[in-house]
Amino acid sequence: MSSTRVNLHEKAKRALELMDLTSLNEHDTNESIIAMLDEIDAEAGLPAAICVYPQFVALCKAQLQQRGFDSVKVATVTNFPSGKEPLEAVLEQTRQAITDGADEIDLVMPYSQVMMGDPDTPWQYVRSSKDVCGDKVHLKVIIESGVLSEPDVIAQASDIAILAGADFIKTSTGKVPVNATLQAAEIMLSRIKANNKPVGFKAAGGVKxxxxxxxxxxxxxxxxxxxxxxxxxxxxxxxxxxxxxxxILAEAS
Structure with missing residues (x-):
């Protein structure tokens, strides 16, 4: 194998290890989720997590255990995708997801409130969700950077999420016209660095x-x-x- 192919092979394996394999489609069924899990080849490597709607958390948890994929986390979404559900409903959804075995919660921040000049409501959603998650369940906060659009608003939303207790900040739901962009990623990463807190970053939507x-x-x-x-x-x-x-991995093997 040429050095170029070796390099591409290594990049593909690294991308796999950093991936939340995701299915958030309205037509998802138990069968389609299992079919997605069937696409995982343990010999090639395992993704970091599986991200699905809350009703599939228990299924994914059981399936991953049956397959011996214990290192793969199960993530689910709350307040998704609009960011406009009542707080108590969001918290109840979070509690149920954790009961069902979720390791990570991907919460949509009420991003429209940030755009309206209300930082308090988004802060409360993040803080309250993190209180439910505790130390054992990671909270990944979706700021919907493609809708926020302006760099200073993306930075503000990132700061709100970080200071309210997010374990990760995430670009997008994947349900709007503009999802992950490199510009938004750079802004968000810069805010993580500036705040000097142990917060991760997730680029979602459009990275294919x-x-x-x-x-x-x-x-x-x-x-x-x-x-x-x-x-x-x-x-x-x-x-x-x-x-x-x-x-890429098949071509390299």
Whole structure:
């Protein structure tokens, strides 16, 4: 294998290790979720997590255990995708997801409130959700950076999430016209660094190939340092990325 192929192979394996394999489709069923899990090839490597709607958390947890994929986390979404559900409903959804076995909660911040000049409501959603999660369940806060759009608003939303207790800040739901962008990623990573708190970053929506992961990884290494970029701090939320990873690894084998 040429050095170029070896390098691409290594990049594909790294992307896999940093990925939250995601299915958040209205037509998802138990069968489609199991089919997604069937696409995982343990010999090639395991993703960091599986991200699904709350009703599939228990199924994923059981399936991963049956397959011996104990290192793979189960993540689910709350206040998704609008960010406009009542707080108590969001917290109840969070409690039920944790009861069902969720290791990570991806909460949509009430981002429209940030745009309206109300930082208190988003702060309360994040803080209250983190209180429910406690220390054992990670809270990943979606700021919907593509809708916030303006750099200063993306920075403000990032700060709110970080200061309210987020374990990760995440770009997008994947349900709006503009999802992850490199500009938003750089702003968010810079706010993590400026706040000097142990918070990770997740780019979600639109990252479909190994080649598309590289600018994000490079930005994170540049801002946070190469050793910081691991599954404990850095993720991609993706559904179609796995196909490109598998194609590269199959070609290299």
């Amino acid at each position: 190939t190994v080649a598309e992961t590289l600018p994000y990884i490079n930005a994170a290494e540049s801002i946070m340092g190469a050793s910081w970029v691991n599954a404990g701090h850095f993720r991609f939320g993706a559904s179609s990325l796995l196909a490109d990873i598998k194609a």
